[in-house]
Structure formats: C-alpha cells, structure tokens
Amino acid sequence: MTRLLVTGAAGQLGRAVLRHLTQTFKVAPGDIVAASRDPQKLAGLAAEGIETRAADFDDEAGLVKAFTGIDRVLIISTDELAVPGKRLNQHRNAVAAAAKAGVKHIVYTSMPNPDKSLVTFAPDHLGTEEAIKASGVAYTILRNSWYSDNYLMSMPHNLQVGRWYTAMGAGKVANISRDDCARAAAAALANPPAGNQTLTLTGPESLSAEDIAARVSKAAGKPLEVVHVTDEQLSHGLAGAGLPPFVVEMLVSADANIRAGNFDLLTDAFEKLTGAAPQPLDTYLETQKAALSG
Numbered sequence: 001m002t003r004l005l006v007t008g009a010a011g012q013l014g015r016a017v018l019r020h021l022t023q024t025f026k027v028a029p030g031d032i033v034a035a036s037r038d039p040q041k042l043a044g045l046a047a048e049g050i051e052t053r054a055a056d057f058d059d060e061a062g063l064v065k066a067f068t069g070i071d072r073v074l075i076i077s078t079d080e081l082a083v084p085g086k087r088l089n090q091h092r093n094a095v096a097a098a099a100k101a102g103v104k105h106i107v108y109t110s111m112p113n114p115d116k117s118l119v120t121f122a123p124d125h126l127g128t129e130e131a132i133k134a135s136g137v138a139y140t141i142l143r144n145s146w147y148s149d150n151y152l153m154s155m156p157h158n159l160q161v162g163r164w165y166t167a168m169g170a171g172k173v174a175n176i177s178r179d180d181c182a183r184a185a186a187a188a189l190a191n192p193p194a195g196n197q198t199l200t201l202t203g204p205e206s207l208s209a210e211d212i213a214a215r216v217s218k219a220a221g222k223p224l225e226v227v228h229v230t231d232e233q234l235s236h237g238l239a240g241a242g243l244p245p246f247v248v249e250m251l252v253s254a255d256a257n258i259r260a261g262n263f264d265l266l267t268d269a270f271e272k273l274t275g276a277a278p279q280p281l282d283t284y285l286e287t288q289k290a291a292l293s294g
Contacts, residue, residue, distance in 0.1 A: 016182030063097030
C-alpha cells in the first residue's frame with residue numbers, strides 16, 4: 001500500500017487535490033492522509049475514510065511525526081507572506097521532515113521561473129526548490145502559473161466601474177485554474193513521473209490584458225476598459241483601496257513580472273501529467289458569472 005499525504009488540506013487547493021485523488025484518479029481513501037495546522041477543519045474527511053493528522057510548518061519535529069509512514073507527500077506552499085523569509089523557513093522545515101521521516105517522493109507547488117521572477121514571493125519558491133534538490137528525496141516540482149481564480153479578487157469591482165487599472169503593459173500570461181493545478185498535483189502524487197521532474201503548468205493560451213478583459217467582459221455581460229498605469233500609480237491605487245502593504249507589493253510585482261515576459265510561456269506539461277487539456281480562461285470565467293457580478 002502506497003500512502004499519500006496532502007499538506008494544507010483545509011485550504012482551497014488542498015481540498016481540490018483530495019477530491020481529484022479520490023474521484024479523478026480513484027485512489028482509495030484509506031491510502032490518503034490529509035494534514036493541516038488545524039486538524040479540526042478536516043473533521044468531515046474522516047467520514048470518507050481519509051486519515052487526518054496535525055502538520056504545523058513551524059514545528060519540524062511535529063512534521064516528522066506527521067510524515068512518518070508516508071511514501072509520497074504533497075507540500076503545498078503556505079500562505080505566510082506578510083513576514084519576509086517566514087514561508088521559506090516553513091518549507092525548509094517540511095522538506096527536512098520529509099527526509100527524516102523516510103518519505104520517498106516530494107511533490108511541491110512552485111511558480112514559473114522563480115530564479116528570475118520579479119514576484120515578491122519568488123525567493124521562497126526558489127529556496128524551497130533548492131532545499132528539495134539538496135534533500136536527496138525524489139521529487140516532482142510543479143511550477144503553477146498565475147491562477148485564473150486570482151481575477152475574482154479584483155474583477156467584480158473593476159466591472160462595477162468599467163475599468164481595469166493594470167501595470168502589465170504589453171505582457172502576456174498563460175493563466176491556469178486552481179482546480180487544474182489541483183488535478184495535476186493529484187496526478188503527480190498518485191503516479192509520479194519517472195525521475196526528478198520540474199514541470200511548468202500553464203493554461204492553453206497566453207493572453208494580454210486586452211485579451212483577458214474581453215473574456216471577463218463577455219462572461220459578465222458588462223464592458224471593461226483596460227487602463228494601463230505605471231507601477232507607482234498601481235501601488236498608490238491599491239494602497240488607497242486599503243490593501244496591506246505586502247499585498248500591494250505582491251500585486252504590483254506580479255504585474256511587473258508579466259510585463260517582463262516571465263509569465264509568457266506555454267507548455268504541454270499539464271496534458272502529459274493528467275491526460276486532459278487545461279481549461280481556457282473564457283471557459284473558467286463562464287463558470288464564475290455569479291462571482292464576477294459581485
């Protein structure tokens with residue numbers, strides 16, 4: 001019996017991975033362990049036959065205990081972004097614990113081009129990839145492109161005012177849905193590709209701001225004008241909207257990264273890993289009409 005563990009199992013990506021493991025890839029619930037800093041949030045999974053364990057990324061000894069008896073572990077990057085360096089330390093704890101616990105394979109959710117990315121949290125991913133490679137444990141690193149889902153945070157407001165202020169310039173991005181990333185992670189966990197692999201997961205098309213706005217407008221049935229601004233103007237606008245400084249920096253850096261061309265890449269890694277085609281942005285947005293309307 002091969003035992004699979006999913007960290008961050010209470011989060012959106014983690015729960016989607018569990019669903020794909022059991023429903024898409026037909027992994028027996030008894031072969032799956034769901035781990036979270038707060039196992040109480042996983043109470044419903046026990047009824048499905050999935051074991052739950054506590055896994056606090058700030059507690060390496062506790063992680064060793066959580067990973068004991070596990071063959072393959074999915075390390076989902078944590079959401080600790082407010083304090084620089086904290087997330088990388090957490091990830092290093094998880095990698096070290098996996099090695100100490102005798103885990104045979106690590107799957108990790110990273111990002112495209114972390115070595116040259118302008119996104120504020122890119123060093124976390126690069127450092128984690130380096131730690132995984134140095135651990136001696138076999139691995140599959142999944143570099144998830146910018147989520148289609150991220151547009152749901154700002155597009156409802158943008159549609160209300162009819163304008164989308166962006167600093168991505170003429171850059172393009174190949175968005176992929178969170179659910180597709182979950183499907184790929186489940187595939188890599190259930191049946192890892194041979195050897196150590198670093199795979200960049202993208203959607204089927206690389207889109208400009210105007211392309212994205214047209215798709216959002218069509219799905220919502222409302223006009224949406226793209227207004228190109230500088231990094232400084234975007235930062236001022238986001239701060240004025242009340243966003244925390246670290247979130248403002250992250251969003252501005254993401255636009256700068258798109259503008260620099262670091263998200264403009266297309267691969268067939270998702271299809272090779274899952275046997276399915278990734279969902280185009282317009283198809284995803286059609287399923288999110290209610291969310292877009294605010």
